[in-house]
Amino acid sequence: MTPKLNRWKRFADWDERPLRLDKFAAEDPANGFSAFSSPADPKPGIGIKGGRVVSLDGVLEHDYDMIDRFIARHHIDPEVAPEAMALDSATVARWLVDMNVPRETLVRLAHGMTPAKLAEVVAQLNALEIAFAYSKMRARKTPGNQAHVTNAKDDPLQLAADAATAVAFGFDEIETTMRVSRNAWSNAVACAVGGAVGRWGTLFQCSSEEAEELRIAMAGFTSYAETVSVYGTEKSFTDGDDTPWSKAFLAAAYASRGVKMRCTSGAGSELLMGFHEAKSLLYLEARCLCLQRGMGVQGTQNGGIDGAPLTATIPGGVRELMAENLIAVWLDLECASGNDARSTESEIRVGAKILPYLIAGSDLICSGMGSILKYDNSFNPSLINGEELEDYLVLQRDFEADGGLTPLPESRAIELRERAVEAIAAVFEELGLSTPTEDMKTSVVYASGSDDTRSLMPRDVSFISEAIKERGITVIDVVKALANRGFREEAENLLNVVKLRLSGDYLQTSAMIRNGRIVSAVNDPNDYLGPGSGYRVSEERRLQLNDIRDVLDQKEVLRSEALHEKDEARHIRYRNLGPAANGSAKDDVVIGISPAFGLKLYRTTAGHRLSEVLGAMLDAIRARGLKARVVRFRHTADTSFLGLSAARLAGSGIGIGIQAKGTAVIHQRDRQPHNNLELFSNAPITRLEHYRALGANAAAYALGEMPEPIVVPQRGEAMGSRYHARVALIYAIETGLIEAGAAPEEVDITLTGAKS
Amino acid sequence: MTHTRADYPLAETQPGAVTGKHGKALPEITLDAVLAGDVTMEDLRITPQALQAQADVARDVGRPTLALNFERGAELVEVPQDFIMQVYELLRPGRAKSKEELLEAAATMRDTYQAERIARFIEEAAETYAARGLFTFRF
Numbered sequence: 103m104t105p106k107l108n109r110w111k112r113f114a115d116w117d118e119r120p121l122r123l124d125k126f127a128a129e130d131p132a133n134g135f136s137a138f139s140s141p142a143d144p145k146p147g148i149g150i151k152g153g154r155v156v157s158l159d160g161v162l163e164h165d166y167d168m169i170d171r172f173i174a175r176h177h178i179d180p181e182v183a184p185e186a187m188a189l190d191s192a193t194v195a196r197w198l199v200d201m202n203v204p205r206e207t208l209v210r211l212a213h214g215m216t217p218a219k220l221a222e223v224v225a226q227l228n229a230l231e232i233a234f235a236y237s238k239m240r241a242r243k244t245p246g247n248q249a250h251v252t253n254a255k256d257d258p259l260q261l262a263a264d265a266a267t268a269v270a271f272g273f274d275e276i277e278t279t280m281r282v283s284r285n286a287w288s289n290a291v292a293c294a295v296g297g298a299v300g301r302w303g304t305l306f307q308c309s310s311e312e313a314e315e316l317r318i319a320m321a322g323f324t325s326y327a328e329t330v331s332v333y334g335t336e337k338s339f340t341d342g343d344d345t346p347w348s349k350a351f352l353a354a355a356y357a358s359r360g361v362k363m364r365c366t367s368g369a370g371s372e373l374l375m376g377f378h379e380a381k382s383l384l385y386l387e388a389r390c391l392c393l394q395r396g397m398g399v400q401g402t403q404n405g406g407i408d409g410a411p412l413t414a415t416i417p418g419g420v421r422e423l424m425a426e427n428l429i430a431v432w433l434d435l436e437c438a439s440g441n442d443a444r445s446t447e448s449e450i451r452v453g454a455k456i457l458p459y460l461i462a463g464s465d466l467i468c469s470g471m472g473s474i475l476k477y478d479n480s481f482n483p484s485l486i487n488g489e490e491l492e493d494y495l496v497l498q499r500d501f502e503a504d505g506g507l508t509p510l511p512e513s514r515a516i517e518l519r520e521r522a523v524e525a526i527a528a529v530f531e532e533l534g535l536s537t538p539t540e541d542m543k544t545s546v547v548y549a550s551g552s553d554d555t556r557s558l559m560p561r562d563v564s565f566i567s568e569a570i571k572e573r574g575i576t577v578i579d580v581v582k583a584l585a586n587r588g589f590r591e592e593a594e595n596l597l598n599v600v601k602l603r604l605s606g607d608y609l610q611t612s613a614m615i616r617n618g619r620i621v622s623a624v625n626d627p628n629d630y631l632g633p634g635s636g637y638r639v640s641e642e643r644r645l646q647l648n649d650i651r652d653v654l655d656q657k658e659v660l661r662s663e664a665l666h667e668k669d670e671a672r673h674i675r676y677r678n679l680g681p682a683a684n685g686s687a688k689d690d691v692v693i694g695i696s697p698a699f700g701l702k703l704y705r706t707t708a709g710h711r712l713s714e715v716l717g718a719m720l721d722a723i724r725a726r727g728l729k730a731r732v733v734r735f736r737h738t739a740d741t742s743f744l745g746l747s748a749a750r751l752a753g754s755g756i757g758i759g760i761q762a763k764g765t766a767v768i769h770q771r772d773r774q775p776h777n778n779l780e781l782f783s784n785a786p787i788t789r790l791e792h793y794r795a796l797g798a799n800a801a802a803y804a805l806g807e808m809p810e811p812i813v814v815p816q817r818g819e820a821m822g823s824r825y826h827a828r829v830a831l832i833y834a835i836e837t838g839l840i841e842a843g844a845a846p847e848e849v850d851i852t853l854t855g856a857k858s
Numbered sequence: 859m860t861h862t863r864a865d866y867p868l869a870e871t872q873p874g875a876v877t878g879k880h881g882k883a884l885p886e887i888t889l890d891a892v893l894a895g896d897v898t899m900e901d902l903r904i905t906p907q908a909l910q911a912q913a914d915v916a917r918d919v920g921r922p923t924l925a926l927n928f929e930r931g932a933e934l935v936e937v938p939q940d941f942i943m944q945v946y947e948l949l950r951p952g953r954a955k956s957k958e959e960l961l962e963a964a965a966t967m968r969d970t971y972q973a974e975r976i977a978r979f980i981e982e983a984a985e986t987y988a989a990r991g992l993f994t995f996r997f
Contacts, residue, residue: 603903
């Protein structure tokens with residue numbers, strides 16, 4: 103008796119999925135768990151008197167908190183506000199997805215809108231509309247991407263190698279941080295040197311304590327900063343140990359040092375800090391973004407960031423992350439659109455989360471994709487890390503979408519890693535900081551992650567880092583050290599990045615460097631106005647995106663088959679005996695083989711030698727006392743017709759059809775094509791004993807028996823995409839040999855019995 | 859002279875006019891010059907003029923708040939790093955115990971460094987902090 107259980111077993115299956123590691127939060131606006139709207143969110147409103155904002159979203163001037171004050175004074179354009187606030191939110195929402203309404207019209211209106219108004223408008227859009235509006239509203243036309251380059255040991259050799267690799271993959275920015283905070287200076291020098299290998303122009307940040315970060319920038323090692331966090335409530339702002347004025351002052355300080363800067367904010371941070379005021383995530387984030395524009399920063403890193411995992415637990419949270427990014431670009435800010443913190447354990451949710459950004463494009467699609475392995479990511483795992491980086495490359499190819507990265511050949515990766523490791527070791531030696539051994543260097547070049555290295559440890563790094571800081575080593579010293587040790591190209595590249603800060607060109611909105619040129623929202627503005635406009639993947643770029651690893655074509659299939667030709671020749675000889683005769687004896691079974699069988703193709707998709715497969719079937723038929731003939735058909739390569747044609751030639755009326763890839767069928771003379779007796783369609787998982795059993799069953803049918811059909815146990819793997827390209831290419835080789843009306847040929851098979 | 863979007867990027871349209879603190883222009887800052895010891899960190903520092911030019915460009919493309927930030931930045935170019943960090947620290951919550959401390963910093967910015975916009979910005983902060991009770995003691 104089958105026992106009764108207390109649950110449907112499917113739920114037990116689902117329990118094993120990574121998704122079940124994700125936890126989901128109930129909507130609970132009173133406790134801050136609401137994505138788009140909370141009863142505590144204010145209604146949009148503005149009062150202007152004498153060019154001054156005297157009320158904002160229902161709060162009168164004397165009741166403003168410091169965020170209201172800052173937004174009222176620095177964000178709201180009082181000339182635009184009456185017009186913008188009077189507009190119906192649904193109408194503005196439609197304009198955002200209307201390709202005929204230019205971006206600049208909408209940007210002008212945003213400058214007159216309060217946080218509640220901005221949130222109310224974007225809340226009207228569904229996820230698809232948000233993604234579309236985002237692609238239309240983002241500031242710079244050409245998309246880009248940013249990488250995290252860190253490792254668990256703060257090992258400078260690995261940082262340099264990984265920075266060089268990230269640069270080669272095409273990241274426009276690389277960001278590092280450290281496990282041990284006093285290692286900041288060493289990390290900065292290592293990434294600056296590694297980032298100068300191969301090409302120049304990748305902007306670099308060392309994420310550390312704000313004052314320290316500014317000092318590192320002053321020494322010339324870094325080129326941008328994005329640790330300037332802002333928050334949507336007064337209490338979380340002060341809890342974060344800043345105010346809008348202190349942050350805005352810092353923004354001016356970065357500009358004064360020629361360092362590119364963006365702010366950071368994102369849904370969930372106020373909730374994590376416990377000061378959400380029962381407001382919705384989107385409303386709080388709209389406040390942050392208005393603050394940022396008011397502060398005069400060129401851009402923002404938003405879209406959840408550290409709060410993304412929390413936001414993704416809330417109903418609509420992932421849509422909210424998209425919506426806040428839309429507000430950012432609508433306010434005309436550069437947007438590094440989150441996708442950094444890994445918000446889920448489910449790979450399906452990861453893929454789903456990245457897709458809108460990949461197809462819509464973004465200034466920096468991830469504000470930190472882990473170019474390194476998860477365990478080396480000192481910011482915590484990113485949405486996509488080194489493990490999955492190739493999945494991303496394939497997504498670009500699938501959607502013909504420019505995600506900012508370019509496939510990197512393995513030989514080039516090794517070359518760059520070697521060069522980077524040698525370069526940083528040379529700098530350290532030249533400056534008397536450390537003398538890495540050959541073993542250390544080699545272990546790093548070939549390492550996937552820090553678990554594989556025998557290199558510098560955090561304590562060694564601390565001495566290096568503190569020496570750099572205390573001796574006041576600057577980028578000029580590093581440039582000199584590189585050049586003195588023969589790394590002239592790297593020295594030039596590093597110098598070029600530092601020179602960028604003189605003109606301040608890369609301080610403008612959405613600035614990055616491509617091919618040594620500044621590209622920003624000023625000289626590469628998003629001009630999307632419908633199909634055919636805006637950013638399009640050029641043919642040249644498309645070919646780059648296509649150039650992933652392990653791509654098959656017919657030439658490649660024939661090449662790999664040719665490798666087996668000689669080997670097969672030792673096992674089997676095919677001799678053409680001329681036109682095949684109609685059998686009349688009852689004990690005559692025919693095996694019909696396909697046009698390329700043994701002539702151009704030598705193995706089944708499961709990897710069995712065709713000689714073994716034929717041998718197994720022939721043996722099984724003969725074992726029942728029947729005669730087996732082999733006939734080659736050249737008028738068709740279709741399994742079903744191979745089988746039916748074989749059956750019609752067979753005296754028993756039973757034939758087997760088999761293609762070189764191993765797909766086989768048992769057919770009977772009088773049956774309709776495809777209405778066969780047995781079909782072995784799962785060639786990639788069909789084993790020799792199955793072919794032997796197939797032969798035995800064919801013999802049984804010929805003897806008038808009704809055998810148990812052979813079942814090749816399968817779980818869908820044979821239909822996996824791993825086989826399809828190869829199968830189609832192989833089949834094309836078969837059909838390429840077809841000749842209309844070609845008569846069947848009797849083939850004499852000699853199995854040599856050679857040992858493999 | 860007011861710059862427009864047509865002048866952007868300055869490093870590409872007028873490299874000879876982009877100079878560091880000591881007047882060394884971009885084409886003169888070469889690797890050989892660095893190796894000869896002719897380039898210092900000061901030669902790699904942005905000037906108030908460059909920031910003003912970028913402010914002009916930003917205004918021309920409709921980004922007035924960004925322009926204002928560049929102008930505040932221009933005023934800070936000559937302000938020593940230590941004083942910048944001191945003022946930043948003072949602007950953080952609870953660091954200044956009274957409005958007067960911030961007003962004093964603002965006055966130094968105005969009188970010593972001619973940083974008028976920055977001074978006003980700090981004064982605005984002082985007024986806000988007073989209104990919002992941010993001069994409280996933090997442990």
